[in-house]
Amino acid sequence: MTPSAPPAELAARAAELRDQIDQANHDYHVLDAPKISDAEYDRLFRELKELEAAHPELRTPDSPTQRVGAEPASRLEKTEHLAPMLSLDNAFSPEELRGWETRNARMVAEVRTAGYDVEPKIDGLAIALTYRDGVLVKGATRGNGTIGEEVTRNLRTLRDIPLRLRRDGIPFPALMEVRGEVYMSISGFAEMNVRRAAAGESTFANPRNAAAGAVRQLDPSITASRPLHFFAYAVELDPRAGDRLPVATQSELLGALRSWGLPVNPLATHCDDLDGVLAWLEGYERRRGELDYEVDGAVVKVEPLRLHEELGVVGGREPRWATAYKFAPDIAETTLNSIEINVGRTGALNPYAVLEPVEIGGVVVRLATLHNFEDIERKGIRVGERVLVKRAGEVIPQVIGPAVHEGEERKGEKFPVPTECPACGTPVERPEDEVMLYCPNSACPARIYWGLVHFASRGAMDIRGLGEERIRLFLERGLLGDVADVYYRLTREELLGLEGFKEKSASNLVAAIEESKTRGLARALFGLGVRHVGEHAAEILARHFGSIDRILNASVEELEAVHGIGHTTAEALHAFAQQDRNLETVRKLAAAGVVLVEERTSEPATGLLSGETWVVTGTLPTLSRTEATELIEGAGGRVTGSVTKKTSYVLVGEDAGSKLQKAQELGISTVTEAELRERLAQSPAGDPPPTDTPVP
Numbered sequence: 001m002t003p004s005a006p007p008a009e010l011a012a013r014a015a016e017l018r019d020q021i022d023q024a025n026h027d028y029h030v031l032d033a034p035k036i037s038d039a040e041y042d043r044l045f046r047e048l049k050e051l052e053a054a055h056p057e058l059r060t061p062d063s064p065t066q067r068v069g070a071e072p073a074s075r076l077e078k079t080e081h082l083a084p085m086l087s088l089d090n091a092f093s094p095e096e097l098r099g100w101e102t103r104n105a106r107m108v109a110e111v112r113t114a115g116y117d118v119e120p121k122i123d124g125l126a127i128a129l130t131y132r133d134g135v136l137v138k139g140a141t142r143g144n145g146t147i148g149e150e151v152t153r154n155l156r157t158l159r160d161i162p163l164r165l166r167r168d169g170i171p172f173p174a175l176m177e178v179r180g181e182v183y184m185s186i187s188g189f190a191e192m193n194v195r196r197a198a199a200g201e202s203t204f205a206n207p208r209n210a211a212a213g214a215v216r217q218l219d220p221s222i223t224a225s226r227p228l229h230f231f232a233y234a235v236e237l238d239p240r241a242g243d244r245l246p247v248a249t250q251s252e253l254l255g256a257l258r259s260w261g262l263p264v265n266p267l268a269t270h271c272d273d274l275d276g277v278l279a280w281l282e283g284y285e286r287r288r289g290e291l292d293y294e295v296d297g298a299v300v301k302v303e304p305l306r307l308h309e310e311l312g313v314v315g316g317r318e319p320r321w322a323t324a325y326k327f328a329p330d331i332a333e334t335t336l337n338s339i340e341i342n343v344g345r346t347g348a349l350n351p352y353a354v355l356e357p358v359e360i361g362g363v364v365v366r367l368a369t370l371h372n373f374e375d376i377e378r379k380g381i382r383v384g385e386r387v388l389v390k391r392a393g394e395v396i397p398q399v400i401g402p403a404v405h406e407g408e409e410r411k412g413e414k415f416p417v418p419t420e421c422p423a424c425g426t427p428v429e430r431p432e433d434e435v436m437l438y439c440p441n442s443a444c445p446a447r448i449y450w451g452l453v454h455f456a457s458r459g460a461m462d463i464r465g466l467g468e469e470r471i472r473l474f475l476e477r478g479l480l481g482d483v484a485d486v487y488y489r490l491t492r493e494e495l496l497g498l499e500g501f502k503e504k505s506a507s508n509l510v511a512a513i514e515e516s517k518t519r520g521l522a523r524a525l526f527g528l529g530v531r532h533v534g535e536h537a538a539e540i541l542a543r544h545f546g547s548i549d550r551i552l553n554a555s556v557e558e559l560e561a562v563h564g565i566g567h568t569t570a571e572a573l574h575a576f577a578q579q580d581r582n583l584e585t586v587r588k589l590a591a592a593g594v595v596l597v598e599e600r601t602s603e604p605a606t607g608l609l610s611g612e613t614w615v616v617t618g619t620l621p622t623l624s625r626t627e628a629t630e631l632i633e634g635a636g637g638r639v640t641g642s643v644t645k646k647t648s649y650v651l652v653g654e655d656a657g658s659k660l661q662k663a664q665e666l667g668i669s670t671v672t673e674a675e676l677r678e679r680l681a682q683s684p685a686g687d688p689p690p691t692d693t694p695v696p
C-alpha cells in the first residue's frame, strides 16, 4: 500500500461520516430533535478523527472536527445557576389579573398600593449571565431551571451583551447573575431566512426557534452570524455571599441594569396600581404588531423587592410577585365534521374533534380537543354544526362550544356517549368523582400502544429510534405484548428480518434499548404509565421507597403518608400493584436488567431531623436561607416552600410574614435559629428524633 494517497473507500467513508455528524448536529442543535444517541455520535466523531489523523489529506476545512472548540464527547457543558430560574403563572384576562392581586393581597395587603412594573414578555430564550467584579465570566441557558448549558463563548458574540460593566453607574455587587431574554429581531429573522433559502439551506420556523438554535451551538462563529439581541430584566445574587442590591424596586433594578450598560426593554413602565397596568396593557396589545421582536404578552411585577421575598414562590417554580399576562386567545368558527375517540395509555377515552380546516392566528387547525363526553353534552356540541375553536399559544386547540346563530335551526346530531371501548370493545367504567370514561382492560391494544409510546418517550426511558411508527410496526408483527417485551423481543436478528431495517438502524435501536436500562427507578416508574403518577410523583416515590418492590408492596396509607403524594395517586398505584399482568411486566423488566432501585439520598435514617418537614421564613440572625436549608437537609430533614398541615416545624427569623401567620393558624411549632442549633448539637447517635413534640 502506498502511504500517500488514501484509498478511495476511506475518502468515501470520511465524507459519509462528515455528513452523518453534520446531520446529527443539525437534529440536536437546530431542530432540537436528536435521532441518534450521544454514544453513537461520539463513536462517529472518534472514527472521523482517527481517520483524519491517519490520513491528514482527508481533513477538509469544513469537517466537524475543525469546529472552534467543539467538544464532541460532552457537547455543551452543564452548569448550575446561582438560584433557580423560575417560570411564571399566567393570567389570560383582566379578571384573572385582578384575581392574582387579590390572592397576593390576602398574604400581603400592601401589594394593592405598592405599585407595579410592567414589561413586554419577550418570546425568546431565557439566559443567565454571570458577572464577577463587572466582567462577564459565564453565560448559560435556562436548562431545567437549576442546571443549564454553558454557552459563554456564544453569548460573547452578541454585541448587546457587555463583556465588562460600566463603572460610572450604580455600584454593582461583586458576583451576580443577570437574567434576561435572547431574541432574534423579526426583520433580521426574515432576512436571514431569505438568504438561507437562496443558498439552498433550510429555513427556520420562527424567530424563537432560530434564536434558541443559534445560542445552543458548538461553533460561536455561527452564533455571531445570526441577528441576535438581548434584554435584561432580573438579577440574582449569591445567596451565601450576603450581597445586597443597591435598589429597592423592580423599576430601580431596571435603571441599575441600564446604568451598567445592559440593554433593558424601553417599554418597561411603572404603574401606580392595577388599573394603571390594565390601561397600559390595552395600548400595548393594540400596538404589539409594531414591535420588531415577538412578544407573547406582558409580565407584571410587584415593585418593592422586599415584597418578593415575602410573597415567595409557589411549588418552587413560580413566584407570586410576578405573573405573565397573555394576549387574548385567537378564536375562529368552523364546521365540526366528526368526533373521534382516542384511548390513551391509562385507558382514558379522549374525544377529539375533526374539523373543517380553519386558520387561527396563522396556523391551520384540523383537530381540536373536546375534553370529555360530559362537556360535549353540556355545551351542546353536535356533529355537522358550526363550532367555535380557540387556540392559545402552544396549547392544543380546543372546541369551546357551538357557534350559535340566531334563527338557525339545530340540525346536528348528538354524539352518543360510548358504553364500550372503541379499541377493544370492553365495557367502559367511570370512576367516582371523575368525568372521564376509562377502558379497564390493561391488555387493550390502544392502551398497550400508547403505553409503549410513553415508555419510550424522552421523559421516561428515552429510547431514541423507538417512535410511534416503529411501535405500530412491532405491534402488528406481534412482537410487543407489554413494555417489558422491548427488552426481549427487539433483538438485532429480529429487527433485521423486518422491512425498513438495515444493519445500522437495527444496531442503533438495540444500543438505545440497552442504554435505556440505566435511566433509574424514577423514570422507569414514570414509564410504567400508572394513572396519576407523573414525573414529579415518580421522583418522590423513588426517593422515598428506594425500590420498585417497596413501592408496589406499600399500602394506600403508607403511600399517601409520603409528602407530595395524594390519596388519588396512592389508590391508583395500589390498584396497579394488584394486577398480576402489571406485576409480571415489572418482574420481566427486573429480569432484563432494567435498574429499578435508587439510592435514598435525601433522608438518611440516622439524621436528627429525618422524617421532618421544615419551612424557613424571615431573616435569620446568622444563616442565609440556603445555609439553613443545607443545615436541615444535612440532618436528614426536608425543606419545603409553604406551610401546610404536613409541615413539622417552621424556622422563623425577623420580619417573618404570612408563613409565620399560617403556622400559627395551623398550630405548627416555630423554632428560632438558636433553638435549631441547640437541637442539632445533640448526639446524632441518640434516640430517634421526636416527631410529635415541639423542639426544646
Ligand code: IVH
Binding pocket: 086, 087, 088, 119, 120, 121, 122, 123, 124, 125, 126, 180, 181, 233, 234, 299, 319, 322, 324
Ligand atoms: S421575569 C421570576 N420578565 O418568560 C420571573 N420573564 O414564563 C422571571 N420572559 O422564563 C421571569 N420576558 O424566559 C420575566 N420581561 C420579562 C420576560 C420574561 C420574557 C420569559 C422568561 C421566563 C418566562 C416565564
